[in-house]
Each structure stands twice: as structure tokens, then as C-alpha cells.
Amino acid sequence: MDSTQAVLDFVNHGHERYLPHLSIDCVIFSYHEQQLKILLIRYYNQSKWSLPGGFIAKDETLTQAANRILAEKTQINNLFLRQFQVFGDSPARLNELGAREVHNATYAKVNVALDENSWLAKRTLSIGYYALVGYLDVVVTPEYLVDEYCWREVTNIPPLLFDHQEIIESALLTLRSQIYQQPIGYNLLLEKFTLPEIHALYETILGKQFDRRNFRKKLLALGLVRQLDERRNIGPHRSPFLYEFDTENYRRALEEGAVLGF
Amino acid sequence: MDSTQAVLDFVNHGHERYLPHLSIDCVIFSYHEQQLKILLIRYYNQSKWSLPGGFIAKDETLTQAANRILAEKTQINNLFLRQFQVFGDSPARLNELGAREVHNATYAKVNVALDENSWLAKRTLSIGYYALVGYLDVVVTPEYLVDEYCWREVTNIPPLLFDHQEIIESALLTLRSQIYQQPIGYNLLLEKFTLPEIHALYETILGKQFDRRNFRKKLLALGLVRQLDERRNIGPHRSPFLYEFDTENYRRALEEGAVLGF
DNA sequence: GCAAAAGTGTTTTCAGTACACCCATGC
DNA sequence: GCATGGGTGTACTGAAAACACTTTTGC
The missing domain is CATH 3.90.79.10 (Nucleoside Triphosphate Pyrophosphohydrolase)
Structure with a gap:
């Protein structure tokens, strides 16, 4: 209208x-x-x-x-x-x-x-x-x-x-x-994202904090994300690595209702 | 009408x-x-x-x-x-x-x-x-x-x-x-029920089998049910004990989203 | 005595959690 | 050189899973 x-x-x-x-x-x-x-x-x-x-x-x-x-x-x-x-x-x-x-x-x-x-x-x-x-x-x-x-x-x-x-x-x-049954991270993040980004996303949505190391370990253990060779250049500090979703694994994990248990 | x-x-x-x-x-x-x-x-x-x-x-x-x-x-x-x-x-x-x-x-x-x-x-x-x-x-x-x-x-x-x-x-x-967020067992069973009943209920709803011993252990560990002194007399075999829900614990467990993890 | 159903404990394994130091960069 | 943010590994703990034999009862 x-x-x-x-x-x-x-x-x-x-x-x-x-x-x-x-x-x-x-x-x-x-x-x-x-x-x-x-x-x-x-x-x-x-x-x-x-x-x-x-x-x-x-x-x-x-x-x-x-x-x-x-x-x-x-x-x-x-x-x-x-x-x-x-x-x-x-x-x-x-x-x-x-x-x-x-x-x-x-x-x-x-x-x-x-x-x-x-x-x-x-x-x-x-x-x-x-x-x-x-x-x-x-x-x-x-x-x-x-x-x-x-x-x-x-x-x-x-x-x-x-x-x-x-x-x-x-x-x-x-x-x-x-959040564990729907591809929520996949749809809210860009195709490539950094670990701090997805980490903060989960903390924001669930309203609690997660240990950085355990968070990454879990994501990788489940094969949900793949670490890329690129880094993103942001600001004055060490550039974080970029990751992308392993869509195949991601889909399967959601189907199985894989509780990520954060 | x-x-x-x-x-x-x-x-x-x-x-x-x-x-x-x-x-x-x-x-x-x-x-x-x-x-x-x-x-x-x-x-x-x-x-x-x-x-x-x-x-x-x-x-x-x-x-x-x-x-x-x-x-x-x-x-x-x-x-x-x-x-x-x-x-x-x-x-x-x-x-x-x-x-x-x-x-x-x-x-x-x-x-x-x-x-x-x-x-x-x-x-x-x-x-x-x-x-x-x-x-x-x-x-x-x-x-x-x-x-x-x-x-x-x-x-x-x-x-x-x-x-x-x-x-x-x-x-x-x-x-x-x-099933883990709503008091589904509580509403489908009678006030007093036997372990085989609630066990079969969960197996039916979730469509898979659970080890009897682990099932009981979990229910008791979470304090969801209380074992009563009565038994139910059914048929020709050993009479099963009756249990009842511990409504207070049950309510709390559901609120916390306690994954019973069966 | 045997078939059918219910009761019960221990061991293993794996996933969750807690935790701290080093590295890169820009100013 | 220091402040900021990012990267990474190990040890502990507790819950889930696997597993089998005994008891009761009716026939």
C-alpha cells in the first residue's frame, strides 16, 4: 500500500x-x-x-x-x-x-x-x-x-x-x-563468521555465558562448523579466524535433535 | 447441539x-x-x-x-x-x-x-x-x-x-x-501408577526402548516419583510397587527444563 | 517346576565443566 | 610496552549406558 x-x-x-x-x-x-x-x-x-x-x-x-x-x-x-x-x-x-x-x-x-x-x-x-x-x-x-x-x-x-x-x-x-532444533545460527549469521560472533550470538539468545574453549570444542566435535584458512581483519587486535557451517552435518545434527548442551 | x-x-x-x-x-x-x-x-x-x-x-x-x-x-x-x-x-x-x-x-x-x-x-x-x-x-x-x-x-x-x-x-x-517440558506423565497416568506403566508410557510416546533399571534410577535420582508401600495386584505374576509423582520436584524439574535424557 | 513379570547394583565410558597462559596487533 | 582481544589443551567429575540374575506368582 x-x-x-x-x-x-x-x-x-x-x-x-x-x-x-x-x-x-x-x-x-x-x-x-x-x-x-x-x-x-x-x-x-x-x-x-x-x-x-x-x-x-x-x-x-x-x-x-x-x-x-x-x-x-x-x-x-x-x-x-x-x-x-x-x-x-x-x-x-x-x-x-x-x-x-x-x-x-x-x-x-x-x-x-x-x-x-x-x-x-x-x-x-x-x-x-x-x-x-x-x-x-x-x-x-x-x-x-x-x-x-x-x-x-x-x-x-x-x-x-x-x-x-x-x-x-x-x-x-x-x-x-x-535453538537446538532449528538452524538458528545459520540464519542469523553471515555465510562466514568468526568464533567470537557465533559465541556471542548463543550467549545473547540464551542469556548466559559459555566458556570460549568449551564452546569451540563442542562445535568442532559435532562437526557443525569448519574452520577456514582466512581471518577477518577487525580493528587493532589479533584477527579472528573465519568459520563456515558444515551444512550437511548441521542439518543432520538438528534432525537428530542433537542437544548441544551448552 | x-x-x-x-x-x-x-x-x-x-x-x-x-x-x-x-x-x-x-x-x-x-x-x-x-x-x-x-x-x-x-x-x-x-x-x-x-x-x-x-x-x-x-x-x-x-x-x-x-x-x-x-x-x-x-x-x-x-x-x-x-x-x-x-x-x-x-x-x-x-x-x-x-x-x-x-x-x-x-x-x-x-x-x-x-x-x-x-x-x-x-x-x-x-x-x-x-x-x-x-x-x-x-x-x-x-x-x-x-x-x-x-x-x-x-x-x-x-x-x-x-x-x-x-x-x-x-x-x-x-x-x-x-515430553521433558510438560507434565505429560502426570496427566496421562492415574495418581498412583506402577513402574512398568510409566516406563511403557515413555517408550510408547518416544517410540524407543529404555533400560528398566536406568529408567527407574533416573526417575528416583531426579526425585520425580516416590515409591509407595503398596503394590498393585495384577494377574498371575509378581505385583509391581505403586509410585506417585512428587509434584513439587516434578514441577521444578520441568521448569528447569531438566532433560531426563532417556 | 516352569513360564511370565518385576525387582535390583556395579562397572565402564564419555561428555560436560572448570580452568590460565600465550600470541598478535595497534597505539 | 601495554592494552585489547583471540587462540588454544588438560584434568576432573558426574551422568548415561551397558549389562544379568533373583524373586514372586499362577498354572
Whole structure:
């Protein structure tokens, strides 16, 4: 939606294309400068931030919808995307009137006020997806109703609309619990990475510290990563070696549910 | 729904009470005679079986809806119930015409045929829940449109409508992956149980065998169970001791994500 | 007495953990 | 030469795994 006309069409005719009562919200994680970050957007005329989201078209599958929405927001296709939970309990979701007022603040930009019969004014449950993306791969496309966007560190999330805070917390818990079953390192790091990078990533996600030597030993023992002959030149100190994932071993380890036991 | 009148009201006025496009399907597990079983129902005029399910009322939360539906089917309140996945990809779900024909076979009992505008004829995504219940606690209430119900062993599931087979498979995978994080043994066994019972339960769910001695050692070492002074008199052989869960330790172990490492 | 089911301990092995010093670089 | 960050090996410990014989009971 990149024009007044497109927004009006969405408001007035969206119910013909999309399923009402159901939306998708995406928690998009990336890792940059040793920090785990989430992509947030702020809609026109809102002080609180939101998760990027969208609706499911009547003629597309749920998975297609989630991938389409992500691609629209980040220009990345085929990214790592997992459904994790449906949110339908929050009082903010049951209160149709309150939600409508929030939306109307934004739609004021196109001089529209939703009436109580609008498909957008109905109680909506949201399916939470989380995505893992390369920080540098993302190109956030400006949308007409979005004033700004930002990457925020997970430990420093600003006030959010509706139950989006809860969705993020749940996504984080899921990320933690799936770190040994999903190729999380693979999707958040560049193709080549240093040991300190992946070490810090695991420490950040799991929120605890690991001994450098044991961490490397484990990774190598499981054959998850291969040490390369190159080093990365960063700053004034000894250059760290580069590593890459041994995708074959990595895949197998995840399938076996290999608990890395950190 | 226990009368023609109630069904007609549901078909004609359900859209005023329930959210369209969205249903809840329940995979209800119990454990009986050393077998993991699932509750299935067969609707009037259908040859294939179905999972018990229902819709979300406009004024109740998602969690309330799931609990209400389960209570309606099994007469159990406050049972162990967990949301695990939304199903919205199956071709059977996208094909509104095909789904309508299936439903109409059943609604023929009340001489109704859904037209394409009926709320029940719309594409529906389903939120999958799984429940763990005591086999003996369940009282299945006969519903007007349900011809019969049965407990089927998970390894021997008959042909099912729509994507219910996929839902069961996904529920089983979830059950396996959560066996160390959720009080699965606690909810599937009676208050007092024998070592062979819980041993067989874990073997059944995880689909592999465990050494009896190591299994018991682990359970006791973690303090999850307490051996009682009683024995259970079953059949012609040596009577096994009874055990009970040490709920306090059990709870703590699950919180810590104590991998039981079987 | 024998078949079927349940009870029980010891040894080995391997993976997790703890721990400290050296090397390279830029300023 | 010193501050910073990266690289690396060993010893200990504890939990998982492997393993077999005895007891009870009904027939």
C-alpha cells in the first residue's frame, strides 16, 4: 500500500480479498553488532510501535501469506520463517471499540474512520511468526501508513500497541527453546563468521555465558562448523579466524535433535 | 447441539455467535492398556472419522473457547490443554466447494444444505490443541450429529476427513518434543501408577526402548516419583510397587527444563 | 517346576565443566 | 610496552549406558 488510493481500496474492499478476524504478525530477528534485534514499525499518528503484519488472502495458503507479508516488508524471499503461536486472549484483542480507535488514528491520514461494521473493526486473532534474517539483507520498503521503522535490541523494546509485547516475549521464548532444533545460527549469521560472533550470538539468545574453549570444542566435535584458512581483519587486535557451517552435518545434527548442551 | 432445532439454529445463526473462518480441533490423548490413544468421532453420514472440534465465540478468549470445547466433548474441566499449531495450508481447507459437500452429507440429517454464502461454507483455518486426559475420567457425551466415537491407538488411525491426519501427526511430534517440558506423565497416568506403566508410557510416546533399571534410577535420582508401600495386584505374576509423582520436584524439574535424557 | 513379570547394583565410558597462559596487533 | 582481544589443551567429575540374575506368582 503506497498511496491514498491503495489504502482506501484496502479499507473498503479488503474484505473481498482477505479473511477477516485473522492476521499475521511477524517477529523479525536479526543479529548485528553483537546484539539480537527485532524490526519494529511505527504507524502514522501512533506513539507506540508495532510488529510488521498483514492479512491472509482468501486464495492463498497460510504459509504463502506469511512469506508474502515478510517479502513485502523486507524484500527477502524464502527466508527462515516459523509459525509459533496464535494470540487470541489479550483484552486488547477482545475490545473491538478500543482497537478501532487506535486504527482510526492512523487511517485519519486518508480521512477515513472505520465504522463498527468494517472488516478491520472486528475482533482479530493473530498468528505469530518469527523470522531470522541477515541484518544486511533486509531492505525495508517504506509503506504509506508507516512513519518510521527501526531495529531494536530485544532487551530494549519500546511501548507497543495491543499485545505485541507479549508476542515478542513469546517469540523469544520459542527462539530459545528451538535453538537446538532449528538452524538458528545459520540464519542469523553471515555465510562466514568468526568464533567470537557465533559465541556471542548463543550467549545473547540464551542469556548466559559459555566458556570460549568449551564452546569451540563442542562445535568442532559435532562437526557443525569448519574452520577456514582466512581471518577477518577487525580493528587493532589479533584477527579472528573465519568459520563456515558444515551444512550437511548441521542439518543432520538438528534432525537428530542433537542437544548441544551448552 | 442435541436436537434438530439446535443444529438448525447453529447453521442459520451461528455467524452471530461465532467467528467465521476459524475453528479449533482437539487431539485428545489418553493412555490405556499400555497404548497411547486418541479420541475420534464419526459424524452422521460420513465414512471417515474426525477430530472433535468447535468454534470460537465472539465474546470469549481463545483459551476459553478451547476449554469450553473440550469440556463439551469430554465433561472434563481444567484439563491439560495446549495450543500447538494453526493449520491453513492443506488443499482440503482451501477447497470451499469440496468441504461444503462433506458438511452437507452430515447436515442432511436435519434436511439442510449449506449454500455458498453460509458461514460454515467458508474457508476455515483450524487451531490445533492437544489435551492429555485420564482414560477413565472421560465421559463422551453423545452429540446429535455424531454417530459414534472411539479411542484409537495412535499407530492405528483410520482414514480421516480433511487434514486431520496431518493434525494428529503434528500433535504427536509436539507431544514427543515437549515430553521433558510438560507434565505429560502426570496427566496421562492415574495418581498412583506402577513402574512398568510409566516406563511403557515413555517408550510408547518416544517410540524407543529404555533400560528398566536406568529408567527407574533416573526417575528416583531426579526425585520425580516416590515409591509407595503398596503394590498393585495384577494377574498371575509378581505385583509391581505403586509410585506417585512428587509434584513439587516434578514441577521444578520441568521448569528447569531438566532433560531426563532417556 | 516352569513360564511370565518385576525387582535390583556395579562397572565402564564419555561428555560436560572448570580452568590460565600465550600470541598478535595497534597505539 | 601495554592494552585489547583471540587462540588454544588438560584434568576432573558426574551422568548415561551397558549389562544379568533373583524373586514372586499362577498354572
